[in-house]
Amino acid sequence: MADCDGAGAQTPLQLYERLTAQGEQVRSLKTAKADKSEIECAVQLLLKLKVEYKQVTGQDYKAGCPPPENLAVPDNGPAAEGATDEDEVNPWSVTTTNAKGVDYDKLILRFGSSKIDKELVDRIEKVSGQKPHRFLRRGIFFSHRDMHQVLDAYEKHKRFYLYTGRGPSSEAMHVGHLIPFIFTKWLQDVFDIPLVIQLTDDEKYLWKDLSLEECHRFAVENAKDIIACGFDVNKTFIFSDLEYMGSSPQFYRNVVKIQKHVTFNQVKGIFGFTDSDCIGKISFPAIQAAPSFSNSFPHIFGERKDIQCLIPCAIDQDPYFRMTRDVAPRIGYPKPALLHSTFFPHSAKQIKNKINKHAFSGGKDTVEEHRQFGGNAEVDVSFMYLTFFLEDDEKLEKIRQDYTSGALLTGELKKILIETLQPMIATHQERRKQVTEELEDVVKALHWAHHQ
Amino acid sequence: MADCDGAGAQTPLQLYERLTAQGEQVRSLKTAKADKSEIECAVQLLLKLKVEYKQVTGQDYKAGCPPPENLAVPDNGPAAEGATDEDEVNPWSVTTTNAKGVDYDKLILRFGSSKIDKELVDRIEKVSGQKPHRFLRRGIFFSHRDMHQVLDAYEKHKRFYLYTGRGPSSEAMHVGHLIPFIFTKWLQDVFDIPLVIQLTDDEKYLWKDLSLEECHRFAVENAKDIIACGFDVNKTFIFSDLEYMGSSPQFYRNVVKIQKHVTFNQVKGIFGFTDSDCIGKISFPAIQAAPSFSNSFPHIFGERKDIQCLIPCAIDQDPYFRMTRDVAPRIGYPKPALLHSTFFPHSAKQIKNKINKHAFSGGKDTVEEHRQFGGNAEVDVSFMYLTFFLEDDEKLEKIRQDYTSGALLTGELKKILIETLQPMIATHQERRKQVTEELEDVVKALHWAHHQ
Numbered sequence: 080m081a082d083c084d085g086a087g088a089q090t091p092l093q094l095y096e097r098l099t100a101q102g103e104q105v106r107s108l109k110t111a112k113a114d115k116s117e118i119e120c121a122v123q124l125l126l127k128l129k130v131e132y133k134q135v136t137g138q139d140y141k142a143g144c145p146p147p148e149n150l151a152v153p154d155n156g157p158a159a160e161g162a163t164d165e166d167e168v169n170p171w172s173v174t175t176t177n178a179k180g181v182d183y184d185k186l187i188l189r190f191g192s193s194k195i196d197k198e199l200v201d202r203i204e205k206v207s208g209q210k211p212h213r214f215l216r217r218g219i220f221f222s223h224r225d226m227h228q229v230l231d232a233y234e235k236h237k238r239f240y241l242y243t244g245r246g247p248s249s250e251a252m253h254v255g256h257l258i259p260f261i262f263t264k265w266l267q268d269v270f271d272i273p274l275v276i277q278l279t280d281d282e283k284y285l286w287k288d289l290s291l292e293e294c295h296r297f298a299v300e301n302a303k304d305i306i307a308c309g310f311d312v313n314k315t316f317i318f319s320d321l322e323y324m325g326s327s328p329q330f331y332r333n334v335v336k337i338q339k340h341v342t343f344n345q346v347k348g349i350f351g352f353t354d355s356d357c358i359g360k361i362s363f364p365a366i367q368a369a370p371s372f373s374n375s376f377p378h379i380f381g382e383r384k385d386i387q388c389l390i391p392c393a394i395d396q397d398p399y400f401r402m403t404r405d406v407a408p409r410i411g412y413p414k415p416a417l418l419h420s421t422f423f424p425h426s427a428k429q430i431k432n433k434i435n436k437h438a439f440s441g442g443k444d445t446v447e448e449h450r451q452f453g454g455n456a457e458v459d460v461s462f463m464y465l466t467f468f469l470e471d472d473e474k475l476e477k478i479r480q481d482y483t484s485g486a487l488l489t490g491e492l493k494k495i496l497i498e499t500l501q502p503m504i505a506t507h508q509e510r511r512k513q514v515t516e517e518l519e520d521v522v523k524a525l526h527w528a529h530h531q
Numbered sequence: 532m533a534d535c536d537g538a539g540a541q542t543p544l545q546l547y548e549r550l551t552a553q554g555e556q557v558r559s560l561k562t563a564k565a566d567k568s569e570i571e572c573a574v575q576l577l578l579k580l581k582v583e584y585k586q587v588t589g590q591d592y593k594a595g596c597p598p599p600e601n602l603a604v605p606d607n608g609p610a611a612e613g614a615t616d617e618d619e620v621n622p623w624s625v626t627t628t629n630a631k632g633v634d635y636d637k638l639i640l641r642f643g644s645s646k647i648d649k650e651l652v653d654r655i656e657k658v659s660g661q662k663p664h665r666f667l668r669r670g671i672f673f674s675h676r677d678m679h680q681v682l683d684a685y686e687k688h689k690r691f692y693l694y695t696g697r698g699p700s701s702e703a704m705h706v707g708h709l710i711p712f713i714f715t716k717w718l719q720d721v722f723d724i725p726l727v728i729q730l731t732d733d734e735k736y737l738w739k740d741l742s743l744e745e746c747h748r749f750a751v752e753n754a755k756d757i758i759a760c761g762f763d764v765n766k767t768f769i770f771s772d773l774e775y776m777g778s779s780p781q782f783y784r785n786v787v788k789i790q791k792h793v794t795f796n797q798v799k800g801i802f803g804f805t806d807s808d809c810i811g812k813i814s815f816p817a818i819q820a821a822p823s824f825s826n827s828f829p830h831i832f833g834e835r836k837d838i839q840c841l842i843p844c845a846i847d848q849d850p851y852f853r854m855t856r857d858v859a860p861r862i863g864y865p866k867p868a869l870l871h872s873t874f875f876p877h878s879a880k881q882i883k884n885k886i887n888k889h890a891f892s893g894g895k896d897t898v899e900e901h902r903q904f905g906g907n908a909e910v911d912v913s914f915m916y917l918t919f920f921l922e923d924d925e926k927l928e929k930i931r932q933d934y935t936s937g938a939l940l941t942g943e944l945k946k947i948l949i950e951t952l953q954p955m956i957a958t959h960q961e962r963r964k965q966v967t968e969e970l971e972d973v974v975k976a977l978h979w980a981h982h983q
Contacts, residue, residue: 159967165777205653221601231794242883258809282789284787284791285787285791291787291788313800321780321783321784321787322780324776324777324783325776325777325778325779325780325781325782325784326777326778327775327776327777328773328774328782329777329778330745331733331773331776331777332777333732335736335737335773336743337742338737338807338809338810338814339809339811341738341809341810342806342807342808342809342810343795343804343805343806343807343808343809343810343813344806344807344811347745352795353795354794354795354796355794355795356794356795357790357791357792357793357794357795358790358794358795358798358813358814358816358817359787359790359791359814359817361795361810361813361814362790362810362811362813362814363705364810365810367813429961460751465644529825
């Protein structure tokens with residue numbers, strides 16, 4: 080078996096030479112129809128070297144193009160903004176040069192948020208009186224802003240509200256898209272608080288080559304899936320921007336207030352907008368910010384502007400809310416608190432096909448090898464899905480151990496996942512059917528009981 | 532009497548030397564307590580030289596600072612964009628280096644609009660069957676875009692609608708502010724068509740150091756004055772952006788459509804925005820553009836998007852509508868047509884005091900001089916107001932002749948103006964009182980008969 084480690088070269092030129100040699104190696108192995116695992120190992124080393132090359136040179140490796148002689152080696156400090164080895168994380172793009180995926184601890188440092196540590200998870204359990212959701216127990220929600228402050232207030236019987244959202248860019252929502260809503264539902268249930276859900280159909284229109292009508296139709300379709308997650312309809316307000324902006328003067332007033340207090344320089348810095356971007360994109364961040372303030376929803380909160388907002392969202396949405404938190408005190412509103420999740424895998428329409436055919440496997444290529452060397456649960460997409468959807472901690476750990484030891488085969492792992500997901504999906508689709516009738520009311524927000 | 536002409540110097544340095552000498556001359560005349568008209572004449576020549584100096588050098592004259600030797604003389608071609616002797620005309624600033632005021636013919640060339648010539652005025656008379664309004668007869672509305680097209684369609688029984696507006700930056704509207712509305716009312720009456728009036732309270736909030744509440748209150752107060760102009764309330768929809776944006780999903784949809792099709796580069800070029808401007812300003816032009824499209828008002832026009840819009844406005848608002856006309860075909864809407872006015876003088880709250888105390892007079896300083904030399908109607912603010920408000924052409928011409936010949940004294944001219952304005956003001960204020968009750972309905976647009 081080939082040695083899978085060995086990336087130890089130092090200078091850009093040395094790295095370049097090793098990379099070139101390794102590329103040759105992969106090609107000759109393939110030509111020789113070598114053993115699959117041997118080729119895979121050679122490819123992995125090649126990728127590792129490419130990542131290292133980019134880290135050291137700040138450039139992508141290109142065969143035939145050695146690095147310039149007087150190359151400046153970039154600063155690799157953990158909080159160095161813009162350093163080329165950093166993960167790029169913003170609402171439209173998540174890229175990483177790290178073979179293991181996005182480095183979330185680094186992201187906490189860079190974004191200036193706080194880690195959701197055991198102490199916070201324990202405190203949520205104590206305050207809510209409920210076992211923490213598996214997404215908290217398993218570090219899927221890993222970062223926060225001001226969550227302790229929210230809990231302090233809650234302990235003093237000061238309630239807060241939840242805000243989350245979705246950009247409806249396609250008709251079908253997959254199980255991966257529903258993960259943030261599953262967690263939000265749990266928060267709503269355990270804290271018994273109002274929830275607002277923004278469908279940014281205007282954003283999708285501005286960013287995508289779609290008509291307003293298409294974007295709005297996606298919003299309506301997506302709303303059905305979201306409602307089917309089982310939210311308390313008496314405490315949930317789900318709205319499309321294209322509808323609500325034109326239905327609530329108070330919402331528009333907050334949008335204008337925010338727009339007055341954010342410059343183009345700021346959104347350029349935060350979101351990377353350029354002079355060629357349309358003015359709709361440039362001003363959109365204010366529309367995603369506005370639901371963070373309770374008086375954007377007078378039918379729920381009356382004129383109260385002091386009810387704190389807690390936003391559960393994926394970490395890539397944080398730039399919007401860094402901006403929001405910067406603006407909030409300048410317009411007399413409390414800063415929203417945040418709970419950040421890692422990125423979710425997105426599955427396809429047909430769960431079963433997807434899992435069997437396309438999921439990246441941490442398993443070995445033959446049953447014999449798998450039994451001998453075991454699988455790698457850490458990179459196995461099926462196992463990752465189980466961490467999202469299998470509630471039982473002990474069962475999950477047993478699966479992990481069996482897969483790692485080789486006792487559990489990849490096919491068997493996939494079967495467990497399918498068995499876990501299928502009843503969930505069935506329940507969801509049943510709920511989705513029922514939701515249709517009441518949907519129009521919910522989306523158009525015409526019937527909302529006044530909660531304070 | 533001093534010779535009032537004589538600015539014939541050619542090179543920048545010659546001009547500079549004449550200017551310096553003329554400055555000396557003014558100072559010594561003042562020191563010597565010379566005859567007022569002699570001083571005035573010397574000052575006028577000084578101003579004339581300063582304007583010429585700026586035209587030639589592109590710089591303001593500064594005593595003690597001769598022009599640089601190798602000064603490039605700017606191109607003074609009539610349509611040369613950015614030449615330093617050009618009038619600056621945009622929605623926030625109107626400046627001219629020309630002693631006679633803004634050169635409107637040049638503006639037509641620069642903006643690429645068309646002159647309202649006798650042929651067009653005659654045609655409006657023919658199509659409407661009404662004597663043209665004095666603002667048309669007297670060249671106060673002087674420029675247009677596509678007015679012939681509007682009339683062509685009208686002759687084929689295709690109706691259009693009117694759109695005008697106001698930025699409500701203060702509680703009190705003066706008689707000068709009402710001039711565009713007086714003309715718009717005439718257009719509504721003679722063509723018998725719907726009218727929408729936008730009060731851009733959001734714009735004022737974004738540009739001024741005012742609260743949202745103040746801006747909205749100004750909008751409501753201004754609406755009273757506008758309604759008091761006597762519009763047909765069954766065919767007029769007056770709205771505040773802060774109210775209507777949050778009351779009409781269709782209006783917001785058009786705003787977003789426009790925002791998708793205009794880049795920051797474009798608004799930078801048109802309005803001179805910079806990276807330090809807030810994102811609200813940058814995206815605002817779309818909000819002023821949206822009422823140009825009939826489906827922004829479904830309560831008036833249903834879903835029809837093909838009803839042409841005619842916008843009577845002061846020429847400084849043209850940049851908004853150049854942008855709108857650029858966007859329109861790209862989003863499937865007709866381009867709005869325009870009628871441009873010159874700038875209006877703004878009077879103060881108390882007409883009488885204002886006219887007597889502060890109005891710039893074309894009269895001479897003593898009765899004797901005035902009788903001997905006559906007054907200058909062209910620069911007399913009282914006479915200018917009469918051109919706006921005195922309907923009778925013959926009477927106006929008689930006044931002009933008598934004032935120019937010296938038969939009519941400045942005090943007498945002012946008296947005629949006061950007698951012309953006071954009944955108008957009285958009627959207006961009476962109407963304004965009556966309007967208060969129905970105002971809320973009109974402003975909030977809750978009661979609009981469906982017109983097509």
